[in-house]
Amino acid sequence: MKLRELADVIRSKNAGPYELTFDIMFKTQEIYEKVAASGSISAASFAALYNIHEEDVMEIIHFHPAKAIKVTIVRPVSSGDLRETDVYGAQQHAPLMDFEVNI
Amino acid sequence: MREFKILSPTAILGYGFPMTSWEEGMKRKPDVIAVDAGSTDPGPYYLGAGISFTDREAVKRDLAIMIPAAIKEGIPVIIGSAGGSGAAPHLQWNREIIEEIAAEQNLSFSFAIIPSDIPKDVISEALKKGDITPLKPAPQLKQEDINDASHIVAQLGPEPIIKALIQGAQVILTGRAYDPVVFAALAIHKGYDIGLATHLGKILECAAIAATPGSGSDCMFGYIGQDYFRVEPLSPQRKCTTQSVAAHTLYEKTNPYILPGPGGILDLHKTVFTQETDSCVRVSGSRFIPSETYTIKLEGVKKVGCRTVSFAATADPVMIEQIDEITLAVKARVKDNFSNLQDYFLDFKIYGRQNKTGVMGIFESKRDSSMQKTVRHDNSSPASDTSAELAIIIDAVAPTQELANTICSFARSTLLHYGYPGRISTAGNLAFPFSPSDIKMGNVYEFCIYHIMTIDDPCAHFPVEIVNLKGGVL
Numbered sequence: 001m002k003l004r005e006l007a008d009v010i011r012s013k014n015a016g017p018y019e020l021t022f023d024i025m026f027k028t029q030e031i032y033e034k035v036a037a038s039g040s041i042s043a044a045s046f047a048a049l050y051n052i053h054e055e056d057v058m059e060i061i062h063f064h065p066a067k068a069i070k071v072t073i074v075r076p077v078s079s080g081d082l083r084e085t086d087v088y089g090a091q092q093h094a095p096l097m098d099f100e101v102n103i
Numbered sequence: 104m105r106e107f108k109i110l111s112p113t114a115i116l117g118y119g120f121p122m123t124s125w126e127e128g129m130k131r132k133p134d135v136i137a138v139d140a141g142s143t144d145p146g147p148y149y150l151g152a153g154i155s156f157t158d159r160e161a162v163k164r165d166l167a168i169m170i171p172a173a174i175k176e177g178i179p180v181i182i183g184s185a186g187g188s189g190a191a192p193h194l195q196w197n198r199e200i201i202e203e204i205a206a207e208q209n210l211s212f213s214f215a216i217i218p219s220d221i222p223k224d225v226i227s228e229a230l231k232k233g234d235i236t237p238l239k240p241a242p243q244l245k246q247e248d249i250n251d252a253s254h255i256v257a258q259l260g261p262e263p264i265i266k267a268l269i270q271g272a273q274v275i276l277t278g279r280a281y282d283p284v285v286f287a288a289l290a291i292h293k294g295y296d297i298g299l300a301t302h303l304g305k306i307l308e309c310a311a312i313a314a315t316p317g318s319g320s321d322c323m324f325g326y327i328g329q330d331y332f333r334v335e336p337l338s339p340q341r342k343c344t345t346q347s348v349a350a351h352t353l354y355e356k357t358n359p360y361i362l363p364g365p366g367g368i369l370d371l372h373k374t375v376f377t378q379e380t381d382s383c384v385r386v387s388g389s390r391f392i393p394s395e396t397y398t399i400k401l402e403g404v405k406k407v408g409c410r411t412v413s414f415a416a417t418a419d420p421v422m423i424e425q426i427d428e429i430t431l432a433v434k435a436r437v438k439d440n441f442s443n444l445q446d447y448f449l450d451f452k453i454y455g456r457q458n459k460t461g462v463m464g465i466f467e468s469k470r471d472s473s474m475q476k477t478v479r480h481d482n483s484s485p486a487s488d489t490s491a492e493l494a495i496i497i498d499a500v501a502p503t504q505e506l507a508n509t510i511c512s513f514a515r516s517t518l519l520h521y522g523y524p525g526r527i528s529t530a531g532n533l534a535f536p537f538s539p540s541d542i543k544m545g546n547v548y549e550f551c552i553y554h555i556m557t558i559d560d561p562c563a564h565f566p567v568e569i570v571n572l573k574g575g576v577l
């Protein structure tokens with residue numbers, strides 16, 4: 001299924017000028033647990049989706065209180081760099097919306 | 104232990120709040136009113152240029168309600184990260200607004216101002232001693248970054264604010280501050296748990312953003328007890344739910360379980376969120392773990408040039424098919440025409456393509472030839488693009504504004520009349536929505552310092568100045 005069918009919130013934002021962080025909050029506890037257990041959201045799959053090196057995926061955290069999976073990556077450029085296209089990093093979530101998860 | 108009460112009127116000073124919510128908050132008799140004014144989100148420009156990203160009238164409107172109400176009730180108002188970035192010009196800007204309000208409303212109060220600029224020689228010395236480490240993935244600090252920086256600030260902890268409170272300050276305006284401390288300082292001073300106070304501060308710093316539906320321009324209220332805190336919105340249209348409050352803990356953070364700040368980390372591994380009433384959430388278990396040495400976060404930016412941009416668009420299908428070849432050819436023409444100029448940056452930001460490389464362009468610029476993977480947005484074969492329209496921003500950055508104007512202007516006129524293969528529309532390739540077509544944007548900055556520095560005394564670099572305003576005058 002596509003991630004946007006399983007989640008209420010899919011968002012991206014800077015975490016300081018050198019990191020981008022993505023939050024995926026699932027609709028129910030059951031969906032959250034299934035996706036978390038499936039391992040579909042991994043450093044390898046995230047790196048492939050964004051075409052980045054796997055070592056640039058800094059953390060993948062399962063945050064139970066919010067039924068959320070959080071992924072933080074090295075920002076491709078620092079916020080406001082000459083090559084910037086999204087200063088706040090708030091629109092980098094789009095590829096995640098149609099990401100296919102097997103649950 | 105009686106509950107300590109904190110009113111957070113708005114997510115960022117100047118974002119505003121409804122009077123009905125404000126009055127609900129004041130009815131609850133807060134012990135302190137606190138507001139965060141800052142963020143690095145809007146990018147490096149504001150710290151570099153010494154300009155606030157919030158509007159003066161909007162900031163004045165919020166403070167002109169908060170300050171007289173607090174003085175009437177005999178409680179302090181604490182404002183963190185003045186002017187958004189918290190450097191000396193931002194602090195001065197906000198200080199003048201407060202003095203203006205005091206004069207206009209004939210207010211008398213003790214006013215503390217706490218700057219957070221760190222002198223370059225202090226940082227250079229700390230760098231030599233090995234007291235500075237990068238906040239990964241920021242690169243190692245170099246002496247030239249310090250030399251080149253326009254402004255360098257550090258995020259202060261609760262200690263300088265407590266110092267001002269002990270001296271009787273009623274209105275406290277700080278330079279760059281760790282967001283939660285303006286909310287937490289008085290509670291910590293009164294003996295409430297630092298972990299709970301800091302976690303509550305983390306939620307209150309964005310006010311009603313942590314409620315549902317969320318809002319950046321509405322109030323939030325917090326209560327701290329001995330081993331818990333509670334948080335609730337003040338508009339009947341909003342509720343705090345365990346989901347909305349827990350979700351906020353994720354916001355803009357690398358790791359929601361471990362939140363580093365001045366002097367230690369906030370550990371949320373054992374935090375429990377409980378729905379207390381329909382709109383109020385109770386939180387317990389958050390712990391503050393002091394670090395062995397006291398560290399503060401430095402933020403600095405440097406000027407990299409001046410920018411001129413031009414907005415344009417095209418709806419021509421022949422041009423859209425070839426847009427990558429055309430922009431490359433225009434770049435080559437600019438380079439050839441100004442072969443004496445080396446030191447400039449010229450880019451075409453193109454929006455509306457099927458492969459979505461406009462918004463997602465930062466990932467394109469990072470792509471290197473060693474990566475062969477093909478992903479959905481990596482379909483950059485221009486012949487396949489059948490988008491109806493493309494928006495094109497011509498972006499020129501050069502050492503002076505005049506040179507940036509020159510590069511932008513020449514790129515714009517070259518693109519306008521470029522004779523690409525198969526061209527049918529020979530009068531002009533671009534639709535400009537504006538006259539003038541080019542906009543001078545002034546100085547451009549980049550982050551160059553985002554590091555932690557070890558210090559001995561949490562108050563040493565944040566001197567507290569106190570002035571007594573009587574009827575608005577010194």
